[in-house]
Amino acid sequence: MKTDILIIGGSSIGLNCAYYLLKSGRKVTILEAHEVAQGNVSGNAGQIVPSHIIPLAAPGVASSALKWMLNEKTSPFGMAMRFDIDYVKWLVQFARSCNEANLKRGIPAMKNLGQLSAGNFQKIITEENIACHYGQTGMITLFKDAKTFSAGVHDAEVLQTHGIAVQVLDKTALHALEPNLQNDVIGGTHCKQDCFVNPALFLKSLSERVREMGAEIFEHTPVTGFEIENKKITKVKTAEKIFEAEQIILATGVWSPQLARDLKLQIPVQPARGYSLTIDSIKQMPQHAFTLGDRHVAVTPFGNLLRVTGRLEVGQFDRTPNPKWIHRLENFLREYFVLDEKINIVETWAGLRPVTPDGIPIIGKSPLHTNLIVATGHAMLGLTLGPATGQIVSELVNGKDTAFDISPFALERFM
Secondary structure (H helix, E strand, O other), rough: OEEEEEEEOOOOOHHHHEEEEEEHHOOOOEEOOOOOOOOOOOOOOOOOOOOOOOOOOOOOOHHHHHHOOOOOOOOOOEEEEOOOHHHHHHHHHHHHHOHHHHHHHHHHHHHHHHHHHHHHHHHHHHHHHOOOEEEOOOOEEOOOOOHHHHHHHHHHHHHOOOOOOEEEEEEHHHHHHOOOOOOOOOEEEOOOEEEOOOOOHHHHHHHHHHHHHEEEOOOOOOOEEEEEEEEEEEEEEOOOEEEEEEEEEEHHHHHHHHHHOOOOOOOOOEEEEEEEEEEOOOOOOOOOOOEEEEOEEEEEOOHHHEEEEEEEEEOOOOOOOOOOHHHHHHHHHHHHEEOOOOOOEEEEEEEEEOOOOOOOOOOOOOOOOOOOOEEOOHHOOOOOOOOHHHHHHHHHHHOOOOOOOOHHHOOOHOO
């Protein structure tokens, strides 16, 4: 089957790539191993956070992770203990990337990507009339401990030096904004540009719009192999069909390395499992998105639903929700918010975030192939950075200048 653009992967990144390519006039086919819009983004926090400009691999992160792991019951970070050469190499690369050089390289790139994406999000939701509980009240990081609050204020000052609008809230101002907080929450930092959506509703609507625009979508269609001639991918194989495309986009998240091996391409991405629980009918629903700063947990309102998301377990491929961590997320929520004794949990979820060793996504042309673009490694920001990634991929496919310099996202940095 011949097609113009073949996108492998139908979650946030793949759907956004399809949307912008279709808008540019290209014909698009999507191959999804499961169902589109049902990947590792649909159950996440739903926070759109252009304020998150600091790469995951930053100075002090590796040592902090080791300290956190000493108290497994409250640690926001976990690590699989398994011997796999790619996994071990990834861990070593990550530790080496937690330095000032990676920070200086990553911040401008992540800011450019986040700012572009925030604007694109608003345009998509407005122009396509997507109903997804879009909230524009910002994201507030909450603190109960004076030491972590002081560190949070310092982080806010760093963001301000890079042009991110952040307001520091004392206890009085914070409780005036959100009266349902526990009394011992002493302050917060408010990133006003950040916003939030119900990710499942957004992705479902985007997938429907992409179909309406003419995309052919093949669900339950995993790719089984490739044929290559003179550095061009000539055939993409599935169990039922063989596809031939002018351009191919690889956007399969944590599964990208497995597919890339068949292309003789090394993509250093590891899965990082996270969890969420969704609660129905809270009496006093919060009006903002939150991060529980002392716990590294996200809290997001979606209409009459409240989602609590947390934990980063590197090297885990299992998507089964861990009951212990679901219970801990509820307990962390109660530490910060006044809740009824009994709450109605309507959904629990576990998903896998694709993480690179330097905490910066991979977006760009394959160095080994003439018709392949790679878009993966967005970690916890797959929803946030989807629209910007989609625009950039469309610009690359169409031979246009990209919105900004994307060299920091090139796969070659790992080669």
